Amino acid sequence: MLSARELDQQFLPDRAKTWVNQKLRYTHGYGVTMNPVNEVTNQGLPNFIVRNIPPRTETDIVLDKPEIYYGEVKNPYVVVNTNTEEFNYPMGDTNAYTSYDGDGGVPVNSFFRKILFALRFNDHRIILANDITNESQVMFDRSIGERVRKTAPFLEYDGDPYIVINDGRLFWIQDAYTTTNKYPYSEPQGNQNYIRNSVKVVIDAYHGKVDYYVFDDQDPLVQVYSNIFPELFKPIEEIPQGLFEHLRYPEDLFNIQSNIFTLYHMEDPRVFYNKEDEWKIPMEVYEGQQQEVEPYYNILQIPGEEEPEFVLMLPYNPIRRDNMVSWLAARCDGNNLGEMVLYLFPKDKTIYGPLQIEGRIDQNARISEQLTLWDQRGSNVIRGNLLVLPISDSIIYVEPVFIQADQGQLPELARVIVVHDERVVMEENLQTALVTLFGEAPEEIAEADVTDRILTLEELITQANELMDKAESALKQGDWSLYGEYQDELQSTLEKLGGMVEEEIEDIDGTEDLLNDLNGLDEMEDLEYEDGLEYEDLEYED
Numbered sequence: 001m002l003s004a005r006e007l008d009q010q011f012l013p014d015r016a017k018t019w020v021n022q023k024l025r026y027t028h029g030y031g032v033t034m035n036p037v038n039e040v041t042n043q044g045l046p047n048f049i050v051r052n053i054p055p056r057t058e059t060d061i062v063l064d065k066p067e068i069y070y071g072e073v074k075n076p077y078v079v080v081n082t083n084t085e086e087f088n089y090p091m092g093d094t095n096a097y098t099s100y101d102g103d104g105g106v107p108v109n110s111f112f113r114k115i116l117f118a119l120r121f122n123d124h125r126i127i128l129a130n131d132i133t134n135e136s137q138v139m140f141d142r143s144i145g146e147r148v149r150k151t152a153p154f155l156e157y158d159g160d161p162y163i164v165i166n167d168g169r170l171f172w173i174q175d176a177y178t179t180t181n182k183y184p185y186s187e188p189q190g191n192q193n194y195i196r197n198s199v200k201v202v203i204d205a206y207h208g209k210v211d212y213y214v215f216d217d218q219d220p221l222v223q224v225y226s227n228i229f230p231e232l233f234k235p236i237e238e239i240p241q242g243l244f245e246h247l248r249y250p251e252d253l254f255n256i257q258s259n260i261f262t263l264y265h266m267e268d269p270r271v272f273y274n275k276e277d278e279w280k281i282p283m284e285v286y287e288g289q290q291q292e293v294e295p296y297y298n299i300l301q302i303p304g305e306e307e308p309e310f311v312l313m314l315p316y317n318p319i320r321r322d323n324m325v326s327w328l329a330a331r332c333d334g335n336n337l338g339e340m341v342l343y344l345f346p347k348d349k350t351i352y353g354p355l356q357i358e359g360r361i362d363q364n365a366r367i368s369e370q371l372t373l374w375d376q377r378g379s380n381v382i383r384g385n386l387l388v389l390p391i392s393d394s395i396i397y398v399e400p401v402f403i404q405a406d407q408g409q410l411p412e413l414a415r416v417i418v419v420h421d422e423r424v425v426m427e428e429n430l431q432t433a434l435v436t437l438f439g440e441a442p443e444e445i446a447e448a449d450v451t452d453r454i455l456t457l458e459e460l461i462t463q464a465n466e467l468m469d470k471a472e473s474a475l476k477q478g479d480w481s482l483y484g485e486y487q488d489e490l491q492s493t494l495e496k497l498g499g500m501v502e503e504e505i506e507d508i509d510g511t512e513d514l515l516n517d518l519n520g521l522d523e524m525e526d527l528e529y530e531d532g533l534e535y536e537d538l539e540y541e542d
Contacts, residue, residue: 152225
């Protein structure tokens with residue numbers, strides 16, 4: 001999961017909403033946060049692998065240009081590369097500043113242009129401001145939604161643009177559609193009866209450049225648009241490989257197709273005419289209310305394939321029943337991008353649908369009692385989206401449970417509910433829930449778990465050493481604020497390391513005596529081998 005750190009000027013304090021601050025100083029956002037969706041901290045919070053400002057990470061992810069001048073937030077125009085330094089991010093008791101050196105915006109290289117911009121924005125201070133020079137640039141239409149719609153208003157755009165990192169820089173990817181309401185013999189959805197995801201749009205978050213790539217060159221509409229605007233549209237082969245790997249199947253298109261498919265999966269005309277096999281999108285319980293299951297992205301191994309892949313999927317129910325009849329998946333990886341697969345469940349076997357699983361969770365006495373206990377005055381229980389996951393020849397259902405304080409409004413992952421066949425379990429994490437369901441983990445899972453723990457220990461030791469070096473460097477530079485941050489991170493890392501080492505030691509026979517001896521080593525002046533510990537008794541590798 002990635003989230004852009006954009007700057008929204010409407011949240012500036014009233015006394016800080018000066019013209020200089022709004023137009024010259026607070027001009028851009030800064031960086032992203034990133035976390036894996038299958039990991040949380042011990043407190044149930046996201047385990048950030050890109051965090052803080054400026055962005056920090058222990059991975060190989062590189063972000064050389066974290067500034068975001070073009071994003072989803074609708075901010076007014078700004079003037080960059082002026083005599084006023086631009087705010088970058090807070091740094092202790094002061095701030096870090098920068099000056100724009102990109103290609104975005106329109107140059108203000110003459111007094112005549114100042115007059116034109118003053119008329120355009122009805123703002124005479126553009127003419128009077130001494131900080132605006134001939135090298136300055138005016139940035140407007142910085143919302144990527146406005147930007148793409150003004151560039152190509154004849155296309156429809158997906159409602160969920162997403163940010164990615166490529167070659168150390170930030171880019172927005174926006175899916176675009178060719179649509180019409182004049183396609184013959186076609187079932188309408190809203191005002192349209194034809195839609196194809198024929199264009200992928202890439203917007204540079206720093207420079208503001210917009211590139212249109214033709215993803216479906218067989219679409220007759222995009223062929224016409226390409227002939228009219230030959231310099232606007234590029235073949236998909238020209239998109240950088242790093243960006244191509246971030247392309248995905250768009251959710252808005254999938255929603256339209258999945259709705260249409262509830263009827264048009266029937267191939268027999270008589271069955272279709274009588275609506276004998278009509279499907280519906282299942283219902284689930286979210287925050288105490290019933291709602292339709294939303295399509296969700298997931299990484300799983302599609303039956304018949306050799307490798308896991310990134311897919312967008314959705315289950316189906318029969319029209320008047322709550323059991324599950326099929327699930328539909330749109331593939332997103334490599335050459336399979338754009339393909340759709342449908343899997344049907346045997347009609348002679350009952351496969352529980354999401355709402356039935358929600359009912360079974362509610363009827364579980366232990367789970368219901370625990371959720372009711374948590375959902376008392378001062379805190380709220382949030383049951384997240386129910387995921388239906390095909391695993392080999394069976395289905396498992398996974399639902400996260402969050403606890404959110406009334407005051408703090410910071411939800412924490414408290415438990416994970418997993419359902420398989422007739423069993424319903426709730427544990428602290430998915431791994432524990434799977435072991436509870438299926439007994440001891442298979443050998444390959446157990447080995448992977450041991451490897452992960454060893455790697456984590458090694459990573460924590462490396463991280464602690466790096467933080468000590470960084471703290472020492474900050475101390476030499478006199479940056480006490482940064483030194484304090486590194487010390488806090490080091491303390492947290494050492495606590496994690498100590499807890500994991502203690503876990504490992506507790507698995508050894510004679511734990512209590514061994515721990516007592518280890519805790520007392522620093523108090524011993526001499527280690528008498530004949531009366532005390534011998535080195536061979538301490539199996540450090542274990």
